[in-house]
Amino acid sequence: MRIVDFRITRFQFARDRVIGDSQVRADDAHVVALELIGENGLTGLGFAQSLFVPLPPEAEIERIFRFEVWPTLEGERPLALVHRVARPRGGNHRALTLPFHEAIQVALWDLAAKQAGMPLWQMLGARRDRIKAYASGLDFHLSDTDFAELFGRADALGYTAFKIKVGHPDFERDLHRLDLLKKLVRADAQVMIDANEAWSPKEAVVKLERIRDAGHALLWVEDPTLRNDFEGLRHIRHNATWTALNTGEYLDASGKRALMEAGAVDILNVHGQVTDVMRVGWLAADLGVPVSMGNTFLEVGVHCACALPDVEWLEYSFQNFDALVEEPIAIVDGIAMAPDRPGHGLELSEYARRELRRPDVLDRSELGAPPLSKPAAVSTAG
Template identity: 30%
Template sequence: MAGDGYLQEHAIVAHSPTTSAIATGAKHIMKISRITCSAFRMPLKQAVSSSRVTMTHRELVVVEVEVDNGEIGVGWCTTAGVGAAAVHALISGYLAPMLLGSDPRNTEQIWQRLWMECHAAGPGGITTLAISAIDIAMWDIKAKNAGEPLYRLLGGARTSVQVYASAINLHLSMEDLVEQVRAQSSDGYTAFKIKVGRPGLYEDRERCLAIRKIIGDNGCLMLDANQKWSVGEATQRIRILLDAAPLFIEEPLLSDDVGGHMKLRNATGMPIAVGEQLCNRFEFWNYVHDGATDYLQPDVWKVGGITEFLKIAALGAAAGLPISPHGAMELSVHLAAALPNALHVENIFGLNLFDFGATSGPMAIANGRYVLGSGRGHGVTFSAAALEEHKLSLGEAIEREPLYAFS
């Protein structure tokens, strides 16, 4: 990737190290010599809608970290269509220069430096997206240096993981939703997640029961409300969805409302999943501590990368809660394969890296499972030509429709 040139415009180069690396007992202290960052705005093949958001683009920030032996690590984060330019500015203007000369294998040390540097600006959101992209690149280098695939370096609990079919599909008619799930089932998937939050009280119930009929009693059905409801409305609506026997419902309330999720869980008996909107282990701990969730869904490129993801997974393991990684399929397969309490991985149709055009080939998912390979690092290679066409013009206004529609 380093020779492709698509990230060369915003490179931070160490002509002489500005930070001394800490020796770890290794014969060679590896040093970061260059960090390159670029941002892209990728149009989706078609607009997709959940209960709160209509998405037309996916934004992507890619970071390359090169070390003095020529090894290159690649990290990235994505957004729903807002914020990539801000993440790029934070990385290029503030974070990348302070890491030149550091040893990328010291992932915890680097993460703590980035976390404290960004904490006053906010312990989540743009800051953790930026930290994530950098941290993922560091782990890629670390695995490559060890000569191992990332999942094995992280723990190697298994060599294959279940992948479930997911999509932003609330806008689909009943007929189109049924056809979508039938096609996913024909491709070998046995677990599925669909959106809920239609206006009519019984619309969601009818759609869920129709999908249950297709996938059968042994199929796994998950629901996602995308923070649509209040506690009272969610209580009413969830009770009439119980007949579809979902594994869980994701984000029925605003993710800020820990107490509301606890009340809802106790009132309905429906298992609750949260994490897509949470940005660090402290936010996850609030849910775990208060007994407000049954499944944790950290997104590796939102929570601060692999270093923080592992700590969130440890919280879940201590509380007996499964980890169901949110999105980020290309990295989540490594994380799920590494951790004993990881349940499965989400393939969001239309929003994985290949589907929105960032990589040149799809992941080899067969019969709803992905088998991890033996290649070094995470193995993700971006398509330079495809990305270059959609590079963000930083500092210019972006013509777009708002994500959220208010009536």
């Protein structure tokens, strides 16, 4: 089967809450769906998003994709492309104008698995079809009231692990949030914190000691200092041995390799680029480094998470993207379940095509009410 066509659909809608961390915040969703169409009519779906600025009009997105990407895909076989290894040289090694890298990989793998008639997790070699999900608030800019509502609801839905944002200029506020979380969730909950590079290495060690002395146990601290400060990360790892260091989120595949080889990580954080994740995951397994699956669009990372060894957790951050697909990834009692459908199991919804498509850039005042949040994240308890 060869790729013969593509389809671009632009979406823009209001989020149901402000999301962000110690460095950034976002109020709106700017998303484009990429559909790669095979000669037999099968379609592979991937998503690209811009966190902070609107994407160009749909016609311009299509023009850029046709010029920059389409020549590398047209007439090619998906099964060949997902495994192709090329040595980057000169001008051939450059960023795309728009953030299509992950969308292309996901769409190609979706199409390849559909051609094989297999769920993606099976095609990737997984022996399991489910993994624990932790509740991630993206909560830095929320009020205490909204913070309490979000994590209280997550606990009621059956989540047993929770990650909050820290790195506030007033460290007492970070401690306050940890105290508040402890009151909201079950007594045996596991807790992670994410500083998004807000601290220096020495500052991180001091603040982690204060967190421990305040009576808080942490499963991990995520990105406490700059991503490429391997010496600083090693300092944190060796001086805060009571918790694990989770990092690598902001590094590409080559950077993740260098991070692991430098001994500057306890748990490697990966995201949604399927080919890159599987290759880096193989190296992590060879080096004995556990992997965690960070945020992936519509939790498509569940497939890689199930396929890679030593992956215990998938991040779920309660973003209101589910209206984009007919059937989102199910999370029940804090367990994410990979779909038993060919491909990655996500299909663009007719509702999204009809109601959420925005060919042109809209002002925020024109977006209206946000789509509903995830209906599939449910609890069967009680």
